[in-house]
Amino acid sequence: MGCDYPIIQTAMGWVALPELVAATSNAGAFGFLALATAGPKEAIEMMDQTLSLTDKPFGVNFHMFQPGADEIVQAILDRKIKAVSYSRSPTPDYIKAFKQQGIVCIPTVGALKHAIKAEQLGADALVIQGSEGGGHTGSTPTTLLLSSVLENVEIPVVAAGGFRDGSGLAASLAWGACGIAMGTRFMMTEESPVPSKTKEAYLSAQVEEIKITKKFDGLSHRLIFNKYIQKIDRSNPISLFIMSVSSAWKYKQITKASFSDLFKSFVAMLKGDDLTISQSIMSANSPAIIQKAMVEGSPHEGAMPSGQVAGIISNLPSCQDLIDQIMDEFGVAADNFKKIQDKL
Ligand SMILES: Cc1cc2nc3c(=O)[nH]c(=O)nc-3n(C[C@H](O)[C@H](O)[C@H](O)COP(=O)(O)O)c2cc1C
Structure with a gap:
């Protein structure tokens, strides 16, 4: 999707706002704007604001049943936003229009049957969210959902639910995923717009x-x-x-x-x-x-x-520091893999 690192910042209502998304994408990962909780006018303003804060690619998350969905889709097409995420597939016409513009369709799914269906409906890639994940979530843990989805679909799969560091990135790549997606970890960063009293409550959970x-x-x-x-x-x-x-x-x-x-x-x-x-x-x-x-x-x-994962997060780094740290930890994990492989 044009980012430097295989790390996605997922959409979170009232949290994944332009500042956080731009900070993520500017740091080399891939941010998703949360538009499903906004009206069409606000959603379009949020896209334009993000475009003014970064020249790096980012995506948007929307809901096909939200008020003004047609207007939002048109604005996505007009602006050639790099990727769209959704949890219920848009109509075939919308998906066709996105694909004609080269916009990557990458829905989030929480169950194997939804992964299979999303692929049939034209998704280019998937984010699978295991039950550890925040917000609305399924009942299958990340490791089990990831394995079963990888066995049953052909398209690339990104793992979500419980990630915070480079070991998690290395583990999910070893599993066969093409990257990780994180919500909670990005919500607990300096650029996240969540008020500090609430961030403190997350830190102590x-x-x-x-x-x-x-x-x-x-x-x-x-x-x-x-x-x-x-x-x-x-x-x-x-x-x-x-x-x-x-x-x-x-x-x-x-x-x-x-x-x-x-x-x-x-x-x-x-x-x-x-x-x-x-x-x-x-x-x-x-x-x-x-x-x-x-x-x-x-x-x-x-x-x-x-x-x-909030239960094992104890700091609020900037997005840049977070991504740098994840990639450093990933380097250590990759060296460990290599050392073991050399011995075999
Ligand atoms: C505060 C918060 C708000 C969220 N809001 C949304 C949302 O509006 N739409 C959505 O598709 N997912 C939402 N999610 C789910 C995330 O996009 C993501 O899939 C999930 O956080 C991944 O698991 P993790 O929290 O373990 O990283 C939310 C998650 C959190 C923590």
């Missing part, structure tokens, strides 16, 4: 505190289990309903659930039925709750998506 819950937004989501998330995760259907309504009230979000839906849900929950309405209210609130921590700097009142 332990591996065992970074877990998956489906109760936050109805999807399998790996987050730091602060008091707020612990409470959500422990809740029974009725308390989850009460929490979801009170947080909807607190964040003044439009939940799309009418009073009669809420009442029906309440009755269903009293009978022990599913959590659909509560979860959809929580899901509608989740952007505001994530922003509370990641943008406003209140880590304990909001949600912090995180890979387990």
Whole structure:
């Protein structure tokens, strides 16, 4: 994709903003802008701002169901952005248009069946994200997902979920991947826009505190289990309903659930039925709750998506220092491989 090193900085809503992406690409790796959490006007401004901060290649992540997706796709094509990432495949027309412009289509997948499907739909390469990874994540660990995907697809595969250093890069190349992609590690850098109070909460998180819950937004989501998330995760259907309504009230979000839906849900929950309405209210609130921590700097009142790797990260380097260090460590690992090979 035109970068110097086989290292990708992945898209992270409200985190992978122009400054971080440009710092990554300027340091020789490949940054992805997170556009899925932006409206079309803001998304286009973010692309232009990144173009003004770097002349190195970078990519964008978008969601085909987000408002203004057509406008965003047109802007990507007009600007000949180097690569696009997505987790649900865009329509065949979009993929065809990207490929005609030479734009690399590199979706992220969290399961083998999605990897196979993405290849069939025209992906040029894949990022596989193992369950250790931050944000929405699957249930298969990185090493197992990587092996099974490599056995079943022909296109290049980049490994994600749990990486932070040059040993991880060497290991994934030895496995057969063509590089690593990291979210959490790049979020914990100097150029990351996350407020320092929230970065401190990431620095002090332990591996065992970074877990998956489906109760936050109805999807399998790996987050730091602060008091707020612990409470959500422990809740029974009725308390989850009460929490979801009170947080909807607190964040003044439009939940799309009418009073009669809420009442029906309440009755269903009293009978022990599913959590659909509560979860959809929580899901509608989740952007505001994530922003509370990641943008406003209140880590304990909001949600912090995180890979387990945050539990073994203890510094906030610049992107340049991080990438230099990873490549130095990779050099040491490669020398070790060579020494062993020479002895054989
Ligand atoms: C704070 C945070 C926000 C994220 N937001 C998004 C997002 O908006 N879209 C997306 O596709 N992935 C998102 N992810 C997942 C990352 O892009 C990436 O796949 C994952 O972080 C890789 O695992 P790692 O954290 O172990 O490096 C997010 C991850 C984190 C840590």
